[in-house]
Amino acid sequence: MQRDGSLPEGRSATFRSFVKEARGLRREAWGNPLGYLFIAPAIALYLLFNFWVLIRGFLMAFTNYRFLVPNSNWAWNGLRNYQLMLHDHFFGDSLIVSVKYVIMILPTMIVIALAVALLLYRAPRGAGFFRWLVYLPVILPISVSMLLWQQLYNSQYGYIDTMLRGFGYANPPDWLADTHTALASIAVASIWRSFGFSTLLFLVGLYGIARDLYEAASIDGAGGLQQLWHITLPLLRPTFALVLILQIGLLYGTQEVLLLTQGGPANSTETVGYYIYQVAFTEGDLRLGYAAAMSLVVGLVMAVFTLATLRFLRGEAA
Amino acid sequence: MVASQTPRGQTQATHYRSYYVRATIFYVPLVIVTLTILVPLVWMVSTSFKGRQEFYSATASLLPFHPTLVNYQYVLTQLGYLPIYLRNSFVVTVGAVAIVALLSSLAAYAFARMRFRGRDMIFLALVLSIFIPNVGGLMSLYELMSFLHLRNSLIGLILYFGSALPIPIFIMRQGFLAVPKELEESALVDGAGWLRVFWSISLPVAFNALVLVMILTFVGVWGDFLVTFILVDQDATMTISVGAQKALVMPYATSITPGFAGLFATEAGNAAVLLLASAPVVLVYLVLQRWFMAGLTEGALKF
Numbered sequence: 171m172q173r174d175g176s177l178p179e180g181r182s183a184t185f186r187s188f189v190k191e192a193r194g195l196r197r198e199a200w201g202n203p204l205g206y207l208f209i210a211p212a213i214a215l216y217l218l219f220n221f222w223v224l225i226r227g228f229l230m231a232f233t234n235y236r237f238l239v240p241n242s243n244w245a246w247n248g249l250r251n252y253q254l255m256l257h258d259h260f261f262g263d264s265l266i267v268s269v270k271y272v273i274m275i276l277p278t279m280i281v282i283a284l285a286v287a288l289l290l291y292r293a294p295r296g297a298g299f300f301r302w303l304v305y306l307p308v309i310l311p312i313s314v315s316m317l318l319w320q321q322l323y324n325s326q327y328g329y330i331d332t333m334l335r336g337f338g339y340a341n342p343p344d345w346l347a348d349t350h351t352a353l354a355s356i357a358v359a360s361i362w363r364s365f366g367f368s369t370l371l372f373l374v375g376l377y378g379i380a381r382d383l384y385e386a387a388s389i390d391g392a393g394g395l396q397q398l399w400h401i402t403l404p405l406l407r408p409t410f411a412l413v414l415i416l417q418i419g420l421l422y423g424t425q426e427v428l429l430l431t432q433g434g435p436a437n438s439t440e441t442v443g444y445y446i447y448q449v450a451f452t453e454g455d456l457r458l459g460y461a462a463a464m465s466l467v468v469g470l471v472m473a474v475f476t477l478a479t480l481r482f483l484r485g486e487a488a
Numbered sequence: 489m490v491a492s493q494t495p496r497g498q499t500q501a502t503h504y505r506s507y508y509v510r511a512t513i514f515y516v517p518l519v520i521v522t523l524t525i526l527v528p529l530v531w532m533v534s535t536s537f538k539g540r541q542e543f544y545s546a547t548a549s550l551l552p553f554h555p556t557l558v559n560y561q562y563v564l565t566q567l568g569y570l571p572i573y574l575r576n577s578f579v580v581t582v583g584a585v586a587i588v589a590l591l592s593s594l595a596a597y598a599f600a601r602m603r604f605r606g607r608d609m610i611f612l613a614l615v616l617s618i619f620i621p622n623v624g625g626l627m628s629l630y631e632l633m634s635f636l637h638l639r640n641s642l643i644g645l646i647l648y649f650g651s652a653l654p655i656p657i658f659i660m661r662q663g664f665l666a667v668p669k670e671l672e673e674s675a676l677v678d679g680a681g682w683l684r685v686f687w688s689i690s691l692p693v694a695f696n697a698l699v700l701v702m703i704l705t706f707v708g709v710w711g712d713f714l715v716t717f718i719l720v721d722q723d724a725t726m727t728i729s730v731g732a733q734k735a736l737v738m739p740y741a742t743s744i745t746p747g748f749a750g751l752f753a754t755e756a757g758n759a760a761v762l763l764l765a766s767a768p769v770v771l772v773y774l775v776l777q778r779w780f781m782a783g784l785t786e787g788a789l790k791f
Contacts, residue, residue, distance in 0.1 A: 215591065215651040216651055224625060226624075298781075307525060311732075312711060317733060
């Protein structure tokens with residue numbers, strides 16, 4: 171021991187490595203129980219509010235649980251909900267509306283997002299600013315952006331119709347009140363709000379592609395479009411999958427419809443997500459069981475659709 | 489415009505021409521995208537500063553020529569619950585951000601640095617759960633919160649939003665894995681406990697990841713609509729993102745309210761409500777954009 175209490179140089183190193191080794195051994199053998207303590211609060215909160223909610227949501231799909239009927243929480247009814255669904259023409263109609271909505275929103279959103287990402291990737295300058303800008307609508311609260319579009323679509327003082335009148339178009343449509351335009355108007359607002367997120371995903375994918383691939387291709391005389399088709403798009407396949415998986419909530423359109431039209435006019439915007447919401451939280455004795463069953467069916471359809479797309483993307487690669 | 493800048497060191501006419509062609513191809517679409525994004529937002533900001541006369545005048549300009557605060561005065565004093573909505577949003581958001589920051593960094597530290605049985609399996613399960621669609625989740629959440637008497641409760645909202653942990657844990661773990669191991673080990677050998685190492689060495693080094701987690705949570709919780717809409721139906725515990733809708737569909741007593749008769753238009757009042765509801769997230773996004781973009785593009789979105 172030296173005067174100041176520290177170990178002499180030579181011994182200190184061996185001593186320390188010995189301590190280190192001993193600790194390491196102890197950890198290998200029995201694990202570090204402190205680790206459980208560190209993850210316990212997070213896991214507890216997660217299990218209660220996410221995991222349980224997930225499991226219970228699945229179980230509820232086989233009950234006739236009505237919120238306003240006491241003690242019906244576990245009223246099992248087997249496959250009765252699914253029989254009911256077959257004869258529920260509101261459900262069928264809402265499925266058709268949803269299919270239309272998905273066809274409007276998904277290809278458009280992906281094309282716009284990819285195009286903007288390609289522009290930002292190759293832009294000579296200012297990419298930082300544009301990247302910031304396209305993500306701005308994504309961070310706005312969904313209620314703000316949808317209510318803002320509701321104001322813009324307003325037929326009397328909305329900015330869109332005011333502009334159209336300014337251009338000499340005397341009778342501009344009442345966007346959200348017309349059965350021909352309402353669903354598309356919701357799709358436009360939803361794309362405006364969310365394409366920035368997909369753009370960012372595509373950008374991350376683009377940054378991940380090795381630059382020398384492009385160099386090699388241009389030496390071989392491949393033009394911009396050829397490079398896009400033979401290099402960029404094939405290598406972006408995982409990103410397409412990621413975009414689809416992370417943006418799937420968009421296809422339900424529940425919140426967008428709730429905020430913009432509440433399903434009207436004449437049920438022309440009643441997507442399946444919104445119908446489920448209505449059955450669960452606004453109609454009759456709040457049939458949570460039946461709503462859970464419907465969302466299980468829709469969830470399965472979505473899962474099959476996603477898996478088929480992933481398959482397709484992978485099949486193209488081979 | 490940016491496009492008109494000349495490239496350095498290129499003097500030949502052909503180079504100029506190809507540069508301009510290239511710049512046009514890039515910037516014309518980008519300018520269109522910019523306008524599409526900005527015009528609605530500029531409309532919202534400018535309308536919220538327009539008085540009744542200017543709003544109803546035939547020429548709708550995108551700039552207020554006689555800016556006034558009457559709309560803000562009206563919505564903050566006459567829409568009785570608006571300040572309460574805003575306060576609730578702050579309470580819920582700050583609470584949830586604190587919980588997520590603390591719990592996710594503790595758990596992520598254990599997942600990154602400590603050895604215990606089942607560690608990697610638990611982590612994998614958490615990450616995979618991000619991709620499981622939450623089928624029927626709204627319905628079962630409603631049941632759970634009713635059962636716990638946590639509907640119409642700020643605590644309930646804080647706990648629920650605080651439980652959105654898998655993505656924050658994933659991001660924080662990436663941050664901790666980037667901390668040099670030697671730094672921590674030497675501190676451990678010197679007799680510091682795990683908690684001390686976590687708090688005074690690893691967390692400061694993984695600060696960028698923490699900031700990203702906090703921003704993401706802030707934006708997500710402040711902007712949540714559907715869950716809050718379902719769980720809360722009383723003004724006293726409503727947040728602004730849900731309250732904004734209520735405030736907008738409320739018929740304004742434009743002509744009766746003393747002191748405001750004939751001064752403002754309902755639509756301009758609406759714009760003011762929307763601006764108040766989005767200002768905090770936009771501010772956070774503006775101030776912390778450096779961390780945000782770097783964090784997203786360099787780490788968080790690379791699954």
